Amino acid sequence: MALIVHKYGGTSMGSVERIKNVAARVAKWHRAGHKMVVVPSAMSGETNRLLGLAKEIAAQPSPRELDLIAATGEQVSVGLLAIALQEAGVDAVSYAGWQVPIATDSAFTKARISSIDDKRVMADLDAGKVVVITGFQGVDPDGHITTLGRGGSDTSAVAVAAALKAEECLIFTDVDGVYTTDPRVVDDARRLDKITFEEMLEMASLGSKVLQIRSVEFAGKYRVKTRVLSSLTDPLIPLDVEMHSGTLITFEEDDTMEQAVISGIAFQRDEARIIVADVPDKPGIAYQILGPIADANIDVDMIIQNQSVDGLTDFTFTVGRGDFQRATEILTQHVKGHVGAGKVLGDAKVSKVSVVGVGMRSHVGIASKMFRTLSEEGINIQMISTSEIKISVLIDEKYMELAVRALHKAFELEQA
Amino acid sequence: MALIVHKYGGTSMGSVERIKNVAARVAKWHRAGHKMVVVPSAMSGETNRLLGLAKEIAAQPSPRELDLIAATGEQVSVGLLAIALQEAGVDAVSYAGWQVPIATDSAFTKARISSIDDKRVMADLDAGKVVVITGFQGVDPDGHITTLGRGGSDTSAVAVAAALKAEECLIFTDVDGVYTTDPRVVDDARRLDKITFEEMLEMASLGSKVLQIRSVEFAGKYRVKTRVLSSLTDPLIPLDVEMHSGTLITFEEDDTMEQAVISGIAFQRDEARIIVADVPDKPGIAYQILGPIADANIDVDMIIQNQSVDGLTDFTFTVGRGDFQRATEILTQHVKGHVGAGKVLGDAKVSKVSVVGVGMRSHVGIASKMFRTLSEEGINIQMISTSEIKISVLIDEKYMELAVRALHKAFELEQA
Structure with a gap:
């Protein structure tokens, strides 16, 4: 016993x-x-x-x-x-x-x-x-x-x-x-x-x-x-x-042949996206932008910075919707001038949808299947972030349920 | 400080x-x-x-x-x-x-x-x-x-x-x-x-x-x-x-001349009195009567046993009124025959009134003043018990308030 x-x-x-x-x-x-x-x-x-x-x-x-x-x-x-x-x-x-x-x-x-x-x-x-x-x-x-x-x-x-x-x-x-x-x-x-x-x-x-x-x-x-x-x-x-x-x-990955590639579709409805646009692309810029946000006890989720082509870049990240107002104010009042950014933009009505599964480590094509599914539903992807076992996308909040249902069906999650 | x-x-x-x-x-x-x-x-x-x-x-x-x-x-x-x-x-x-x-x-x-x-x-x-x-x-x-x-x-x-x-x-x-x-x-x-x-x-x-x-x-x-x-x-x-x-x-007794003899009149309304009558007056009788009461977790308050004149004595004690029924049953069923008592009597409507004061140690006449006061009010005293600094009497419950008021006045407690 x-x-x-x-x-x-x-x-x-x-x-x-x-x-x-x-x-x-x-x-x-x-x-x-x-x-x-x-x-x-x-x-x-x-x-x-x-x-x-x-x-x-x-x-x-x-x-x-x-x-x-x-x-x-x-x-x-x-x-x-x-x-x-x-x-x-x-x-x-x-x-x-x-x-x-x-x-x-x-x-x-x-x-x-x-x-x-x-x-x-x-x-x-x-x-x-x-x-x-x-x-x-x-x-x-x-x-x-x-x-x-x-x-x-x-x-x-x-x-x-x-x-x-x-x-x-x-x-x-x-x-x-x-x-x-x-x-x-x-x-x-x-x-x-x-x-x-x-x-x-x-x-x-x-x-x-x-x-x-x-x-x-x-x-x-x-x-x-x-x-x-x-x-x-x-x-x-x-x-x-x-x-x-x-x-x-x-703690053991299932070793049966029939192992599911994707285990589930997770989502977070109440996200907000903030863009600090036209930022000089130089060392320390990420810290100068996110430091004041962290000091205000605001949790940051996804972060994206593209490589610059003209010495200027856009720095984009997401926060919980409840922190959107405060984060935008901090950036506008204390950060924008300091880092020499062009402007601070934002969208408080975005959601995150993720496909999760240990199986995707050994399977190609999960990302493309996900993006194709969303594309077929006419859903625009605003941001993408990935880890070993998940792919997350940020989309307009109004498409969230549609995206979750389409992905659930595309990955045949209703079947054991 | x-x-x-x-x-x-x-x-x-x-x-x-x-x-x-x-x-x-x-x-x-x-x-x-x-x-x-x-x-x-x-x-x-x-x-x-x-x-x-x-x-x-x-x-x-x-x-x-x-x-x-x-x-x-x-x-x-x-x-x-x-x-x-x-x-x-x-x-x-x-x-x-x-x-x-x-x-x-x-x-x-x-x-x-x-x-x-x-x-x-x-x-x-x-x-x-x-x-x-x-x-x-x-x-x-x-x-x-x-x-x-x-x-x-x-x-x-x-x-x-x-x-x-x-x-x-x-x-x-x-x-x-x-x-x-x-x-x-x-x-x-x-x-x-x-x-x-x-x-x-x-x-x-x-x-x-x-x-x-x-x-x-x-x-x-x-x-x-x-x-x-x-x-x-x-x-x-x-x-x-x-x-x-x-x-x-x-912790120090006041040493002024004007020290009050009596400090207060205490009382306990809900008492009950139990008499185990005609008990053979021999060693161990008190324990044989009160042992079973204590075993039943019933608190006993006043206890009186008069000296016997004919080899038989009455053993009297008081309990809280809530325990009266149970105490009487225990005595009738388990004790009476065992100790050879004549009968078990009781009164569930009695109260205790006490005068309390460290001053009575050095003053005679407190008891007699108390008893005279009660007598003048026509109140019969059923039991008396004393300690160094208090005298308690058991009386019919219906006279309790009268007794307390009369004693309070007799000992001039309304005056500082």
Whole structure:
């Protein structure tokens, strides 16, 4: 029998009834002989309620105090779940992050896990107990409570699974897995039985919000077999069905002949494109343009600079649509004159569409198939960027759904 | 300037506005140059909400998990208060009990403080910070979170004051001090400027619910100057007024000639009296009667056994009214036959009234004055018990208010 980590999101923990359902599911795994560790999120709405109280008192509350306050949401969850497990006849014990301890750095509200001590948890597991550990939080070297940021419980679960060398980490959520694309956009989007870690990373970072991206990085770094599956099924569903449901994030590329070249179509709707035009093509220009943007805490996504033919070049990049106004102002007021640019132009209504798949490493023609498909639909490509396992294009927002559907069909993703 | 501990109850912390008021009050003391430690309770209603969730899951939840859950109420409070202090321009830091640490035994839901480490708090105070510490909780030798039981924040505050050798511990609450008796019963009840620790102990244990009795014991043991005062006044009231308001619990008996003989009239309305009649007067009988009562976790208050004249005696004691039924059943079913008692009688409608005062040590005639006063009102005394500084009588419940008023007047307590 194996050591298994379950993670449950805030919706799954949202009421006393749902907590009892989680307990029934965990008890089922425990009775089958598995050593069980459970990482629940705060009850849905609780973290917002707590942060809301703090924000009522101060517009910019101390991050250190915010973490101490927010961490209580998960602490309540673990206690309630342990009680529900005991009520279901299972010996259980709960721990806050500092009790394990889950050690982090001191970057309050966005801390990173540095190490997890497995001694206490292992002793409990060996004694036959289910161990319930708070997600989202840890403790820094000075004994201050830290949190990992939004979605941090996914990361906690994967990190705990890595530290305990768990057989598998199951992330129970309100979707039943990872799809070839968003089913709300493409009707016949198909759930993937498997996806590689690298593909998942691209899918997550490109806007498929099933898993927090840091948890995927963790899964990759420590090679934690991670499965995304639904908590909305009957908790007493047969174990051998449940343990093969959802989507498994794997680390070996499938070596069957029938391997899919493309795994999915990811997209990010709310992008904005900014062009700093007619810039002198000389060293340091990229830094002079993007430095002030980074200083303003604005994330930059795609970046393109063409080779110049006349000593002048156009520098183009994308930002989230919410940052478009601010980024344009910074460039116009502080950068344009300084770098001697001709003008600053922009388009706040663009979207990014990407095809993702480890198979494209060994297949030519993916890019041309993608561009031809878009061309046949009359969709103009504004920017292109590529990585080993993905090709992204920037297009007019109004064509986004059309592009996703056409690409999904062209790459035959509806077929297993 | 002095090291001062403030404690604020759940009502004082009941909303964002009230928390800001607490911060304004603490900031006033801090600006006057005092080193400030603050111990707030959970926001009013929060502890009940948390325990209610647990009780929805299990009728008898694990005490260990209950403590982990309930402790979050105070953790939220300290974080919010620290933020409010920072917003008021005061450098502040908050700690959960385990971070100080406040060490306790492992008696979950009713733990006792064993020691408090002052290093971390002292370093913060020396650095000019206000330190906000969770009431009600600590950490046991194995790193489990414990709570001290209802009203435990009073005890935390006094214990912290003792550990830090604070000049004074101010308990801010929704009454403005300790009265000669309950003002709801006697209109001209008078607030006491001072009361001795021993008197306070009797007043607290006899039903004046201003302070949790364990906090008074702690104040006595470690000689912590403790003041009970109102948090409902303007937080910006002049400091020299506030620092002399409320009631101070002292350790020196006043040596002025005018010292009051009696400090107050305490009462406990909901008592019940049980008589085990015609019991053979032989060794071990008290234990055989009270052992099963104690085993059922029923607290016994007054106990009387008269000397026997005919080899048979009556054994009489009182319990809280809520335990009357159960205690009577235990005695009738399990004890009566065993000890060879004649019968078990009882009266569930009795009340206890007590006069309390360190002055009675050196004054004769207090008892006779008390008994005469009750006699003049036609009130029959059912039981009497005495200590060094108090005389208690048990009377029919319907005469309770009358007795309290008559005694308050007879001992001239309305006069300072």
